[in-house]
Amino acid sequence: SAVISQKPSRDICQRGTSLTIQCQVDSQVTMMFWYRQQPGQSLTLIATANQGSEATYESGFVIDKFPISRPNLTFSTLTVSNMSPEDSSIYLCSVEDRRTDTQYFGPGTRLTVL
């Protein structure tokens, strides 16, 4: 299984600012995924990041608000821009293991916006 790390693990930010979350995987992967989990809720897919191409965003999520970079096969970043208290959530990155058809998640970034 893949080992995934995220930075930062948590942060408290002021409204109107931006935060960039990093996701590092210990092996090369084709697809990386970014999810949001609002307090007490389930997970919602934000976007899919494929190395060398623009990220694909799900309905309700836009690039201006959640820009994503995927510079190589082991790393991705998600930026939460112009934050408001409604952006307070856990943000998780994940990767798929095509050998086992399973998905593995990073430990998440707990974001609180004041």
Add this chain to the structure above:
Amino acid sequence: GIQVEQSPPDLILQEGANSTLRCNFSDSVNNLQWFHQNPWGQLINLFYIPSGTKQNGRLSATTVATERYSLLYISSSQTTDSGVYFCAVERWGTGFQKLVFGTGTRLLVSP
């Protein structure tokens, strides 16, 4: 889009009890996974089970794809089983793992 409903939403058990968690989905799927989110937020993959039955220790899962449901069985529950259990599905034909997560079952196992 596909809807994924889980039941019960909350469950409280005494240590040693057994339980069954259910996941219903509204469309054909080619991927179904069960996850456990521990109290610290970490998601752990339990099963990849688009059909059939699998067992791993005290946990087992069954998916009846033709009837669009999956069940997760926990036997002899332990306090470390506490957390939230999610099923997640990939709608048939999407090509890669764009998972849609269910509503979750929050489990509390008391000593």
